[in-house]
Amino acid sequence: MDLVGACRAFVSVSERGSFTVGAAAARMSQSVASRRVAALEERFGEQLFERTSRRAVLTPFGREMLPVARQLVQAADVLLHEAEAAKRKPWRLAVPGICSTVGLARLVAEARGHGITLDLRVAAPAQRLELIHAQQVRAALLAVPADEATWSVPLGLAGVQEPGVRRVYLETLRVGRAAPGPARRIWIQPEDDVPHIRDPLTRLRDAVGLRPAQLVAATDLTTAAAEVLSTHDLLLCSPAQAAELALKWRPIGEITLGRGFALAAAADGNPQPIEGRLGGAIARCLGADTRADTEEGTQA
Numbered sequence: 580m581d582l583v584g585a586c587r588a589f590v591s592v593s594e595r596g597s598f599t600v601g602a603a604a605a606r607m608s609q610s611v612a613s614r615r616v617a618a619l620e621e622r623f624g625e626q627l628f629e630r631t632s633r634r635a636v637l638t639p640f641g642r643e644m645l646p647v648a649r650q651l652v653q654a655a656d657v658l659l660h661e662a663e664a665a666k667r668k669p670w671r672l673a674v675p676g677i678c679s680t681v682g683l684a685r686l687v688a689e690a691r692g693h694g695i696t697l698d699l700r701v702a703a704p705a706q707r708l709e710l711i712h713a714q715q716v717r718a719a720l721l722a723v724p725a726d727e728a729t730w731s732v733p734l735g736l737a738g739v740q741e742p743g744v745r746r747v748y749l750e751t752l753r754v755g756r757a758a759p760g761p762a763r764r765i766w767i768q769p770e771d772d773v774p775h776i777r778d779p780l781t782r783l784r785d786a787v788g789l790r791p792a793q794l795v796a797a798t799d800l801t802t803a804a805a806e807v808l809s810t811h812d813l814l815l816c817s818p819a820q821a822a823e824l825a826l827k828w829r830p831i832g833e834i835t836l837g838r839g840f841a842l843a844a845a846a847d848g849n850p851q852p853i854e855g856r857l858g859g860a861i862a863r864c865l866g867a868d869t870r871a872d873t874e875e876g877t878q879a
Contacts, residue, residue, distance in 0.1 A: 580618050583655045586648040588615040589627060593645055596634050669698040670853060673707040673719035675840070675865070676800065677732075677770045679823060682864040689860040695853065703769045714845040718853060720861070721843050724775040728839025729854065730867040734776070735836075736765065736813040737826035747813070748832035750787040762789075764812045766803035767796045771815055776836055780815070783834050819866030840865055 592601030592612060602612035620627050627641035637645065670690075674683065683699055690697045702710060704722040711719045725731055736747045754762045765784075767777060777796070784794045797803035804824055807814045814826065817838070821828035842861070844850040854861075861867075 580622060581615070582619075583651060585615040585619040585622075586651050587655075588612040589619055589641075590645065590649050590652050592616060592628070592635050593637055593641065596636070598630075598635055601635070669696040670718060671698040671700060671716040672853070673700045673702050673710045673716045675707070675720060675722070675770050676701050676703065677768075677817070677820060677838075677866070678864045679819075682866075686857070686860050686864045690857055693856040695856065704773050711843055711845050716845060717848065718842055718844045718850050720840045720865070722770070722773050722775075723839045723841045725837055725839045728837075728841055729858075730840045730862050730865050732817045732819075732838040732840070732865055732867050733830070733836075734771065734815055734817060734838060735821075735828050735830040737816050737821035737824070737828040738807060738811065738813045739826060740811070741827050742829050744829065746832035747829045748787075749783055749789060750833070752793060752813075753788045754790075761810075762793050763810075764793050764795050764806070766806055766812060766814050767794065768800045768803050768814070768816065769797065770800075771838065772796045776815075776838070779834060780836065787833070817866045838865075840867075 587605050588602065588607065588611070591605035592598050595601040595604060598612055598616075599609050602609040605612065607615075616627060623640070623644070625640040626638050627644065628635040629638055678686075678701070683701075687697050687699065700710065700716055702719075707716075707719040707721055710716045711721070749765075752763050752765070765780075767780070771777065781794060784791075795803075797806075800820075803814055806812050807826065808824070814821070814824070815836075816824075816826075816828070818828050840861075842850040842854050
């Protein structure tokens with residue numbers, strides 16, 4: 580038996596003294612109201628109304644039960660109201676700065692289609708982790724190693740000039756002491772200045788004999804992109820970022836690097852509602868690759 584529905588019918592009929600009027604006020608048919616009240620009477624083992632041809636009059640037992648039934652209906656209404664308010668509460672989500680404005684806008688728009696209001700906070704990897712720990716956001720897209728990632732984004736090197744090769748090998752950037760001009764640098768943007776990306780690249784730099792200054796961690800993407808656009812330097816980035824900056828992107832020859840992202844919720848919360856409904860939208864926003872062969876897709 581639907582106890583709340585039965586009590587709602589009971590209260591509405593008792594307040595109006597009529598099954599017809601009471602049922603209409605409770606937005607149910609007279610037959611439904613009658614069945615619900617009858618089920619309640621059967622459950623209690625006592626009559627709630629003395630029924631006449633025109634009116635429904637409370638019995639003494641009905642008068643005693645009415646205040647409690649009214650409290651139950653009011654509590655149920657409060658519960659439903661709070662549930663709707665909780666559903667409308669914005670999800671404050673920390674996201675990486677690599678997402679484009681249009682990508683973030685499409686993510687927010689798609690979330691609205693699923694009944695989710697997103698309040699985005701753009702932050703660097705370490706800051707996103709801090710926001711989660713401080714519970715200043717409900718969830719965050721954290722930078723994680725590939726084996727822990729829900730979404731993966733391939734990384735390679737991009738520059739202004741067409742490289743003329745399928746892959747860029749770091750050893751080709753090695754210069755002798757007498758070489759004219761400055762050595763070409765690889766710029767790392769803040770999103771990739773994390774141990775599982777920076778450290779393997781640093782070890783490779785040393786292994787192939789590049790100068791320490793040829794691997795540079797930029798303070799922001801704009802600075803790094805400006806250097807690459809005005810020199811022969813290269814930017815460590817995703818294919819999507821390279822396309823946005825009109826740069827020529829290629830994978831790294833000696834090593835496979837990628838950004839990994841996983842959704843984490845604050846205070847042991849559950850990120851599954853967001854991940855389940857918006858997983859595809861998040862992937863598109865991050866530029867996560869869904870093709871079987873990224874390299875083939877970059878050869879134009």
